[in-house]
Amino acid sequence: MNPQPFAAAPADAPSLESLRVEPLLTSAFDTDPAGVYAQLRRMYGPVAPVGLMGVPVWLVLDYREVLDVLRQESVWRRDIRYWRARAEGRLPQDWPLLAGYEVRQTMFMDDEEHLAARQTYHSALGPFQDARTPQGWELRSAVVSYADELVAMLAAESGTAGFMDLAAQYTRPLLLMVTTRLFGFPVELGDEMVIDMWRMLDGGPDAGPATGRALAAMTRLAAHRRAVPGDDLTSYMLLADPSLSDEQLGRELFMNAVYLNDITGNMVCNTLLEVLRGNATVRRSLSAGQIGETINRAALANSPVANMCFRFAARDVRLGNFWIRAGDVVSPSAAAAHQDLMAIGSSLVDSTVSTRAHLGWGAGPHQCPTAARELAGTVVATAVGRVFDHFTKVELTLPADQLPWRSGPVVRGLRLLPVRYELGPGHPTTGDPARLGSVRAAANGAPRPDPSHASRRHARGLLQALRHLMWGTRKGG
Numbered sequence: 113m114n115p116q117p118f119a120a121a122p123a124d125a126p127s128l129e130s131l132r133v134e135p136l137l138t139s140a141f142d143t144d145p146a147g148v149y150a151q152l153r154r155m156y157g158p159v160a161p162v163g164l165m166g167v168p169v170w171l172v173l174d175y176r177e178v179l180d181v182l183r184q185e186s187v188w189r190r191d192i193r194y195w196r197a198r199a200e201g202r203l204p205q206d207w208p209l210l211a212g213y214e215v216r217q218t219m220f221m222d223d224e225e226h227l228a229a230r231q232t233y234h235s236a237l238g239p240f241q242d243a244r245t246p247q248g249w250e251l252r253s254a255v256v257s258y259a260d261e262l263v264a265m266l267a268a269e270s271g272t273a274g275f276m277d278l279a280a281q282y283t284r285p286l287l288l289m290v291t292t293r294l295f296g297f298p299v300e301l302g303d304e305m306v307i308d309m310w311r312m313l314d315g316g317p318d319a320g321p322a323t324g325r326a327l328a329a330m331t332r333l334a335a336h337r338r339a340v341p342g343d344d345l346t347s348y349m350l351l352a353d354p355s356l357s358d359e360q361l362g363r364e365l366f367m368n369a370v371y372l373n374d375i376t377g378n379m380v381c382n383t384l385l386e387v388l389r390g391n392a393t394v395r396r397s398l399s400a401g402q403i404g405e406t407i408n409r410a411a412l413a414n415s416p417v418a419n420m421c422f423r424f425a426a427r428d429v430r431l432g433n434f435w436i437r438a439g440d441v442v443s444p445s446a447a448a449a450h451q452d453l454m455a456i457g458s459s460l461v462d463s464t465v466s467t468r469a470h471l472g473w474g475a476g477p478h479q480c481p482t483a484a485r486e487l488a489g490t491v492v493a494t495a496v497g498r499v500f501d502h503f504t505k506v507e508l509t510l511p512a513d514q515l516p517w518r519s520g521p522v523v524r525g526l527r528l529l530p531v532r533y534e535l536g537p538g539h540p541t542t543g544d545p546a547r548l549g550s551v552r553a554a555a556n557g558a559p560r561p562d563p564s565h566a567s568r569r570h571a572r573g574l575l576q577a578l579r580h581l582m583w584g585t586r587k588g589g
């Protein structure tokens with residue numbers, strides 16, 4: 113089953129174009145992707161041809177084959193120019209996924225260009241990955257502070273007990289605030305960007321123009337931080353590679369914004385769900401402070417990056433039961449591979465699969481950079497921890513198997529996370545100066561200066577911008 117890179121496909125081997133493909137993104141996939149993966153596996157084996165909005169793609173389902181594809185970069189290329197259907201002009205002009213793949217950034221680079229781009233990330237994200245550095249400490253303390261602002265706002269808007277959507281009224285605004293802070297958006301630009309990110313991520317009718325505006329906003333941010341450097345990722349990227357043009361940095365920030373908003377946000381919701389749906393092992397691990405283990409379990413059960421981005425075969429190669437031809441497109445599925453991994457684990461007597469074997473961060477040369485993983489892990493752990501610090505009661509108001517999911521070609525995330533809640537007696541309130549004490553304690557480090565007035569004003573400005581998105585038009589905003 114391993115790829116045999118040096119053999120050519122026999123002439124009579126069926127090509128991707130000649131196979132009858134079933135569309136992947138159906139309502140069955142929305143409600144039960146595991147059932148769809150299992151059926152594809154029964155029909156085709158470890159690799160299946162599927163249709164993605166009318167374009168045929170090989171979906172890689174089994175753990176070993178997914179790992180092979182992720183690790184062998186000489187066979188499986190990221191540069192979109194390897195894609196034969198694109199080079200031959202066979203992709204529909206208005207194919208919804210094309211615009212994203214045409215944004216040329218680190219994920220879609222190969223070899224030396226890719227290594228250099230990763231090195232830039234390594235240098236620029238490094239200061240934020242570790243809670244012992246000033247930047248790392250400040251970031252963690254900002255996450256705590258934003259989480260507390262949101263809880264205070266909930267208490268003011270909806271009272272100390274009631275119903276809320278932990279996705280719309282906590283996770284999403286929190287991640288947008290963190291992005292604004294980490295990227296170094298000035299308030300005016302931040303508000304504008306925040307609203308467009310929501311439009312873009314929700315894929316509504318104005319998502320296209322909103323995407324264009326978000327890219328343009330990232331490019332303006334790059335230019336702004338080149339002129340006025342700050343203690344933020346954008347400025348550190350420029351410091352690491354001053355040759356980056358504003359446009360290229362804008363494209364990198366755009367991709368990072370998707371990771372930091374949608375994907376990290378999904379990881380927060382999925383981890384909250386793991387705890388809330390009452391899995392006793394998970395609850396124990398959270399109360400024992402093993403939040404990392406809870407995140408791993410959530411990543412294994414519901415990987416936020418369900419199907420990883422495309423790879424293109426550099427030459428004919430055998431994978432699963434098929435010959436993949438040079439220039440064919442494959443999508444390695446972390447979600448399907450996890451299902452396979454757990455099936456392997458449960459078939460081995462006295463053996464369980466390590467939760468760390470998940471592919472939620474990818475694998476091989478394009479896996480999520482260590483510094484980004486550390487940073488995202490800190491944000492997720494802090495965001496989840498803060499919920500269980502402040503709420504004495506949080507219960508799902510829908511059975512876990514009836515929660516609505518958004519299943520796209522790449523990302524899978526909860527649309528809603530509706531809960532009944534009760535806040536504890538010491539919960540934060542708006543304008544509560546005592547809260548800063550808890551911010552400092554929760555940031556768990558030596559005494560540091562309080563977050564600046566400017567930073568708090570910044571958070572308040574953003575909250576005002578987000579208020580009507582979190583509570584609808586009821587309270588204006």
Ligand code: HEM
Nearest residue numbers: 218219371372376379417420421472473474478480484488
């Ligand atoms: C919980 C949150 C996150 C998850 C689950 C996640 C997951 C992933 C995965 C699966 C990949 C590999 C995609 C592929 O091979 O097709 C990836 C790549 C990447 N991630 Fe993350 N990520 C997260 C957060 C972040 C954050 C916060 C940043 C930056 C601020 C980031 C930056 C990157 C970059 C730059 C790459 C591309 C690496 C390359 O192509 O060499 N990620 N991430």
